[in-house]
Amino acid sequence: MSGLFLAILGAAFATFMAGIGSSIGVGKAGVAAAGVLAEEPSLFSKVLILMLLPATQGIYGLLVAFLTLSAVGVIGEPVGTISVAKGALYLAACLPIAFSGLISAVHQGKCSVAGINTVSKKPDQMGKALIIPAMVETYAILALLISILAINGIKPLAI
Amino acid sequence: MSKSEDYIYAVARIRCKEGKLFSSKNLEQMISMKDAQSVKRYLSENGWSLSSGAEDSDALTEEEKSVWVLMKDLVGDLSCFDFLRVQSDFQNLKACIKSVYSACDPTPMFVQGGTVDPAIIYKSVSDKSYGDLPDYLSGAADEAMSTLLRTGDGQLCDILIDKACLNKVYSLGKVSADEIIREYCEVFVASANIRMAVRGVKLCKSADFFMRTMAECDSLNLKSLAVAAAKGFDEICSYLSSTDYKSAVSSIKDSLTSFEKWCDNYIMQKLRSQKSDPFSIGPLVAYIIARQTEIKAVRLILTAKINDLEDSIIRERIRDMYV
Numbered sequence: 001m002s003g004l005f006l007a008i009l010g011a012a013f014a015t016f017m018a019g020i021g022s023s024i025g026v027g028k029a030g031v032a033a034a035g036v037l038a039e040e041p042s043l044f045s046k047v048l049i050l051m052l053l054p055a056t057q058g059i060y061g062l063l064v065a066f067l068t069l070s071a072v073g074v075i076g077e078p079v080g081t082i083s084v085a086k087g088a089l090y091l092a093a094c095l096p097i098a099f100s101g102l103i104s105a106v107h108q109g110k111c112s113v114a115g116i117n118t119v120s121k122k123p124d125q126m127g128k129a130l131i132i133p134a135m136v137e138t139y140a141i142l143a144l145l146i147s148i149l150a151i152n153g154i155k156p157l158a159i
Numbered sequence: 160m161s162k163s164e165d166y167i168y169a170v171a172r173i174r175c176k177e178g179k180l181f182s183s184k185n186l187e188q189m190i191s192m193k194d195a196q197s198v199k200r201y202l203s204e205n206g207w208s209l210s211s212g213a214e215d216s217d218a219l220t221e222e223e224k225s226v227w228v229l230m231k232d233l234v235g236d237l238s239c240f241d242f243l244r245v246q247s248d249f250q251n252l253k254a255c256i257k258s259v260y261s262a263c264d265p266t267p268m269f270v271q272g273g274t275v276d277p278a279i280i281y282k283s284v285s286d287k288s289y290g291d292l293p294d295y296l297s298g299a300a301d302e303a304m305s306t307l308l309r310t311g312d313g314q315l316c317d318i319l320i321d322k323a324c325l326n327k328v329y330s331l332g333k334v335s336a337d338e339i340i341r342e343y344c345e346v347f348v349a350s351a352n353i354r355m356a357v358r359g360v361k362l363c364k365s366a367d368f369f370m371r372t373m374a375e376c377d378s379l380n381l382k383s384l385a386v387a388a389a390k391g392f393d394e395i396c397s398y399l400s401s402t403d404y405k406s407a408v409s410s411i412k413d414s415l416t417s418f419e420k421w422c423d424n425y426i427m428q429k430l431r432s433q434k435s436d437p438f439s440i441g442p443l444v445a446y447i448i449a450r451q452t453e454i455k456a457v458r459l460i461l462t463a464k465i466n467d468l469e470d471s472i473i474r475e476r477i478r479d480m481y482v
Contacts (some may be wrong), residue, residue: 028167032437035171113167114437120174 003087007072010094011065014147018061018101018140025054025109032116043119046126050115053133054108057101060144064097067151085159093150100143108136169233170442176229177434177446179206180482181453186460190473195464202457215465216267219458223271226450230443237274239440242331242344243447247273248280248296249324253317255284256304260313299323318372325351325374339441342429343448348376350422353404356388356395357411357418365389378403416476423452423478430481449481456480 033047066075068090073079082090111133118129185205189198202209209218231237237244247270255277258265269277275292283289284304289297299320307316325348332344352373359369369385379402387394396408410421430448433441456477463473 031167032171035168036175039172039175110438113171114435116171117174117437120171121178 003082003084003090004072004074006084006087007068007082007090008074010091010098011068013091013098014061014064014068014094014101016061017098018064018105019058021102021105022055022058022061025057025105025107025112026051028109029054029112029116032113036116036120040120043123046119046123047116050112050119050130050133053112053130053137054105056137057097057105057108057140060097060140061101064094064144064147064151067148068094071151071155083159086154086157089154089157089159090151093147093154095147096143096150097140097147100140104136104140104143108133108140111136166234166438166440166443170437170439172233173442173446177442177449177482180446180449181205181456181480182482183477183480186456186477186480189457189460190470190477192464195461198457198461198464207457215458215461219454219461220271222454223451226447227272230447233443234440240444240447241274242328242335242340243444244272244274245295245327245331246324247271248275249299249320249327251275251277251280252284252296252300252303253320255281256300256307256316256320257313259284259304260307295323295327321351322372322374329374329376337440337444339430339433339439339444343426343444345376345378346422346426346429348374349378349404350407350425352376352379352381352384353395353399353407353411354415354418354422356384357392357415359388360392360395420476420478427452427479427481445481452478453480 029051033051036043036047070076071079072082072087072090115129115133119126189201192198192201199209199215207218208221209215227237230240250270251265251268251273254265254268258268258281265277265281275296279291280296280300283292283297284300287301287304289300292300302323303316303319306319307313328344329348332341332348335341335344355372356369359372366385366389369388370381373381373385375381383398384395387398392411396411399405399408399411404425407418407421407425410417426448430441430445433439433445436442459476460473462468463470
């Protein structure tokens with residue numbers, strides 16, 4: 001098993017796990033948004049924002065995958081052979097956003113559904129309805145931060 | 160068990176509609192209006208299909224129908240609401256049996272939203288052939304009809320149908336996966352048992368009579384309630400003080416009307432927890448009951464205004480609203 005394979009595996013994890021989470025979250029919120037729009041089409045812009053909140057985890061996963069692929073030379077400038085140990089480190093670096101992205105997006109989707117319900121009854125409470133699901137985002141951002149710091153930290157290691 | 164995702168769309172739509180339900184403040188506004196025309200105008204302004212020329216009862220029946228049309232649109236299969244719908248079936252059965260017995264038209268007495276077409280119930284009762292009815296209805300229809308023909312006692316006929324209804328609602332509640340449905344069915348049956356006990360005291364019925372007419376439920380010990388009911392009113396209050404229904408005691412002491420109001424308000428209080436649930440069937444159940452309560456309140460106000468009744472009489476009977 002080559003180091004390059006492990007690194008690409010990590011990039012794949014980051015992309016598809018966070019992506020799965022986002023698609024579930026956006027899907028749930030989308031169903032609720034469609035329900036509200038069937039009754040109140042004027043609330044489109046408000047429910048759209050809430051619906052899109054769980055989409056960010058997928059983007060974070062993509063960003064981490066992009067940084068990983070760039071670090072191992074799959075895209076951009078070639079960097080030579082990647083050792084198994086270094087490849088394993090890249091794989092480990094991708095895991096925070098992979099797992100945190102998956103779980104936080106699913107739960108953020110649920111919070112967004114609740115927020116959409118709130119806005120449908122009280123459109124003037126949009127600000128508060130937005131803050132609640134946004135709190136879940138914190139943990140995806142923390143995971144993204146750790147994944148980026150780890151990838152940047154692994155890059156100069158001579159192993 | 161239904162998946163929570165099944166109701167996300169429906170609950171979101173219901174949340175929009177909840178905002179249009181009348182609050183107690185709206186009802187108070189209607190009560191304070193000088194006549195029925197003003198109330199009708201207010202209702203029309205709020206999207207109700209009542210106008211000065213329309214037949215009030217027809218328009219309110221249409222409002223009742225619209226609740227079930229909406230639910231059909233939202234969930235497709237209405238069987239998840241059978242614990243509410245069978246109550247209409249039994250109500251329609253009572254109307255059919257009495258109309259067959261007294262040879263009158265049952266149509267004005269029919270209620271909307273049942274699982275069986277009232278015309279089928281009527282045909283089965285008039286033909287005394289109950290094969291087209293579901294099991295839970297055919298047994299009750301046969302027993303109630305033959306009892307009425309044998310004894311001529313309409314009250315006994317009602318009691319038999321009511322007990323069959325309570326047993327069916329209780330069994331539907333027991334098998335439901337949703338807590339709010341289980342809770343509703345439990346409170347529905349328990350409050351009916353208490354009502355039976357309170358009414359029975361006035362008629363000096365025996366403990367054996369109460370045991371035969373009350374339906375099984377978890378939150379009341381039927382034997383204790385029946386024995387208490389046979390002893391008297393104070394014994395019922397004393398027994399209820401040791402149950403979940405101790406808050407009903409003061410309303411029972413007040414009047415039967417007050418107790419019936421307490422029952423509806425108690426169920427409404429339980430349903431309010433559904434305001435914060437975005438996923439389950441609970442908010443749909445709460446909306447149906449809230450809408451039925453709202454229509455009943457409007458019917459009461461209109462009837463009272465048409466008949467020039469005192470506002471205090473209306474207030475005494477108006478239930479708490481969901482919003």
